[in-house]
Amino acid sequence: MQVLSGVLCPFCGCCCDDIEVVIKDNTIIDVRNACALGASKFMGYSVHRNTKPLIRKNGELVETTLDEAIRRCAEILAEASYPLLYGWSNTSCEATKVGLELAEEVGGVIDNTTTVCHGPAILAIQDVGIPSCTLGQIRHRADLVIYWGCNPWCAHPRHLERYTSLSEGRFQRAAWKRYLSRLILESARKRRYRAAGRVIKGGAAALPAEEEKRWMLPPPEERKLVVVDVQRTRTADLADIFIRVEPGGDYDVLQALRALIRDEELDVDSVAGVPVEKLEELADIMVNCRFGILFFGLGLTMSVGKSRNVEAAIKLTRDLNMYTKFLIMPMRGHFNVTGANIVSTWQTGYPYAVDFSHGYPRYNPGETSAIDILSRGDADAALVVASDPVSSFPRRAVEHLAKIPFAVIDPCLTPTALMADVVIPSAFVGIEAEGTAYRMDHVPLPLKKVVEPPEGILSDEEILRRILREVRRIKGKSQARKN
Amino acid sequence: MVSMEFILITGRTIEQGKFKEHAKTTEKYKGNVAICEMHADDMYRLGVKDGDNVKVTTELGSVVVKVRKSKRIRTPGMVFIPFGPWVNSILPSETEGSGMPHLKGFKVKIEPTSEPVPDIKDLLLKTYGVKK
Numbered sequence: 001m002q003v004l005s006g007v008l009c010p011f012c013g014c015c016c017d018d019i020e021v022v023i024k025d026n027t028i029i030d031v032r033n034a035c036a037l038g039a040s041k042f043m044g045y046s047v048h049r050n051t052k053p054l055i056r057k058n059g060e061l062v063e064t065t066l067d068e069a070i071r072r073c074a075e076i077l078a079e080a081s082y083p084l085l086y087g088w089s090n091t092s093c094e095a096t097k098v099g100l101e102l103a104e105e106v107g108g109v110i111d112n113t114t115t116v117c118h119g120p121a122i123l124a125i126q127d128v129g130i131p132s133c134t135l136g137q138i139r140h141r142a143d144l145v146i147y148w149g150c151n152p153w154c155a156h157p158r159h160l161e162r163y164t165s166l167s168e169g170r171f172q173r174a175a176w177k178r179y180l181s182r183l184i185l186e187s188a189r190k191r192r193y194r195a196a197g198r199v200i201k202g203g204a205a206a207l208p209a210e211e212e213k214r215w216m217l218p219p220p221e222e223r224k225l226v227v228v229d230v231q232r233t234r235t236a237d238l239a240d241i242f243i244r245v246e247p248g249g250d251y252d253v254l255q256a257l258r259a260l261i262r263d264e265e266l267d268v269d270s271v272a273g274v275p276v277e278k279l280e281e282l283a284d285i286m287v288n289c290r291f292g293i294l295f296f297g298l299g300l301t302m303s304v305g306k307s308r309n310v311e312a313a314i315k316l317t318r319d320l321n322m323y324t325k326f327l328i329m330p331m332r333g334h335f336n337v338t339g340a341n342i343v344s345t346w347q348t349g350y351p352y353a354v355d356f357s358h359g360y361p362r363y364n365p366g367e368t369s370a371i372d373i374l375s376r377g378d379a380d381a382a383l384v385v386a387s388d389p390v391s392s393f394p395r396r397a398v399e400h401l402a403k404i405p406f407a408v409i410d411p412c413l414t415p416t417a418l419m420a421d422v423v424i425p426s427a428f429v430g431i432e433a434e435g436t437a438y439r440m441d442h443v444p445l446p447l448k449k450v451v452e453p454p455e456g457i458l459s460d461e462e463i464l465r466r467i468l469r470e471v472r473r474i475k476g477k478s479q480a481r482k483n
Numbered sequence: 484m485v486s487m488e489f490i491l492i493t494g495r496t497i498e499q500g501k502f503k504e505h506a507k508t509t510e511k512y513k514g515n516v517a518i519c520e521m522h523a524d525d526m527y528r529l530g531v532k533d534g535d536n537v538k539v540t541t542e543l544g545s546v547v548v549k550v551r552k553s554k555r556i557r558t559p560g561m562v563f564i565p566f567g568p569w570v571n572s573i574l575p576s577e578t579e580g581s582g583m584p585h586l587k588g589f590k591v592k593i594e595p596t597s598e599p600v601p602d603i604k605d606l607l608l609k610t611y612g613v614k615k
Contacts, residue, residue: 011504040501048506059613090504119583155495230492230588231555231563247490247561247588298494302586306579353582369582390607391507391568394584395543396576402611412505415568415603419614 001029007448009038010090010430012156013332013440014163021450028431028451035157045428050413051454054423061423066456070463073383073407073422074470078478080381080405082357083108086370087387087409089334092435092447095460096336096343099385102468104356105475109379111370112340113333113387114352119365120301121330122341122351124310131317133293133327134441135162140169144289146226148313149250149299150331153234159331160238164293165225172223179238186237217241217285224285228253229299241282246273251305254312257283258319292326298333332440335430339438374400382406383467385460386429390416409463426460433459485529486594489521489562491539492587493574499565507568508603516567517600519593520553525560531595538596539564541573541589544610547598562593568603572610 007019021042022030031042053069054061064072077083085103088096089112096112103110114122138145145164152159160166168174217240218224227239228250236242245253249272256271260283266276286292294317300309313328320326332338341351348354350363353370366372370389373379374397381404390398391414407422408414411432417423427433432453438444453459458466498515506512519537521529531537533552538545539562546569556563564570573591578584601609 011500036497037500041504045505048509056614115582116584116586120581123581151495154497154500157497231553231561232557233555234497244557247492299587301583302493303588304585306581306583306585365582366578366580369578371576371578371584372582375576375578388507390611391503391571392566393571394574394576394586395572395610397584398571399611402614412507414507415607418508418604419607419611421614 004448004450007450008430008437008445009034010335010428010437010447011038011041012335013338014156014159015335015437015439015445016158016162017445023451026451037157042431045411045431048412049454050411050417050423050425051457053425056421061418061420066424066458069422069424070466070470073424074467074474076381076405076407076421077102077106077108077383077467078471078474080106080108082373082379083381083383084370084373084379085110085383085385086112086389087385088112088340089114089337090386090429091336091460092429092433092437093336093339093343093444094435095385095429095464096340097347098461098464098468100344100347100354102383102464102471103354105468105471107357107359109353109355109357109368109370109373110344111353111368112344113337113392114341115365115369115371116392117298117333117337118301118330119352119369120307121296121310123307123365124314127307128311128314128318130314131321131327132329132441134443135439138293138327139163139167139172141171141291142169142293143172143223144226144285144292145223146228146292146294147235147331148228148294148296149303150295150297151229151233151235152295152331153238155297155333156331160235165223165238175218175223175225178218178222183237220288224289226282226285241285243274243278243282248304249273250300250303250309251312253279254309254316257286258312258316261287261316261319261323286320286326287323289324289326292320292324294326294328295331296328297331329441336437338440338442339436339444342438342442371397374398380404384408384410384416384420385464386410386426388414388416390414390419409460424463425457426463427453427457429460432457433461435459435461484594486592487525487529489525489560489591489593490588491570491591492561492563493566493570494563494587496565499567503567510602512567513600513602516565517548517569518551518564519548520551520556520563522556522559522561523552525562526550526552529593529595536596536598536600537593538598539570539573540592540594541575543575544573546570546573546606547596547600549600562591568606572606
């Protein structure tokens, strides 16, 4: 039995690097320090594994050899006039680098999952910039933490524990005890509420609204947690202040806060369902903090307004810097989506939706982004690497993907793989293959190989190199025929 | 049959996250993703109980999912479905020139149904057909 420490978790953008993995006979038998999401990946990665290359014949996926799968994948890409190469956020930076070379070689579009998560955030950042920092700074110094339109309790479970309110910083104390006692009180209150609902005429609905009583502010010197969301998420249960915004009302609330911190009066009673007094109180807290951080999630990027919501949040942060230190950071989802953006930017100048069809990189989200290319029916082939667009793309985009020939490189048989023409199994990056990943605050970290992959299974990087070689061979042959 | 209009919010849940990377074809993933969380008052008005099936419809089509009483939604009129192939099969693709489709906060119609919740393979077959 061997215990490997300092393993990086290949799940979410937190990239926790304190994971301990217990290995026996090349099998992971236990994992320590990981959250439910990371632990489920480390412990379950081999259960639903695909180890056979598959190819579609007469409508059925049938087993084939790796060489044949790679050759067919290369043919699909080499014969296409506008292929889409999509995914990249669940693999290493090294694989993305080869993917970019492949996209240039086949004259296609390369897009990563940013396009359906923080794409609008990137557009806003390109418009107005971003005042940001590393998560270490936040852990040690932030005395006001705001989560806006994100739910780290579910999507980044250790974010609070490692980087914000529940972490013990050099200059800020962890707020574990406060939150724990609040959860106990809250749970007791809920029990009383349910009991009262059974005996009072009119049931629980006749009792006063629950959210009205939740302004239990800690002493000024202590770290505060604010959650702004459309529903009372599990993260909101921990918050000192929870503000419920009507769906689609984030832009209004952000702009109202900008007005309030400039001491302007609002001549309305509420903004997007939030009473102005509550916003005034929040504006006061923001202005009076010493180091504030606003984390935002898909609640801003996927709701009406999209990049304009994020732009308003960044401008609010910029305005707050007239009074105090305030920073902002997107809560990136996949463990290496930041890496996909970074590699793409250093290779092409653009972070996602890069079009090589003109022979040089072109970038115009809305035109060269995956959803638009598929919905318009422009792509005539695709390669999906470490992603599952059939599960994450809306209907029209998937309908077109289902019509065109495409290949999938993935360790599992995902819904996308079930609809593919070629399926090439790969090693799990961060478990069976090493590489580099970028944490959500743009810090590069090494991914470890903790167990050997099944026999014959290559890393994404190696598979892509072989596809690239094959594409060049096919293109060389067709060029020779033309000459 | 009662049919009501709601604002649909999609998003992550920890249960969905546990299976989303390596176990999407399992029953556990379906049980945690092919669900619609709803306010108790809305369930009463719609005449459905926890675990009943409902049909969620947009202009693009409809999908059958199970109702779950929400502990998180505090105002009637809003429903929540976790990210996944079930909800995505009825979501619009228009990005309004931004590259990002509108995936949160739009109107859906919901009605009770006796149709079963499709498993992942049936859903793909029904929605996107058989690949030749």
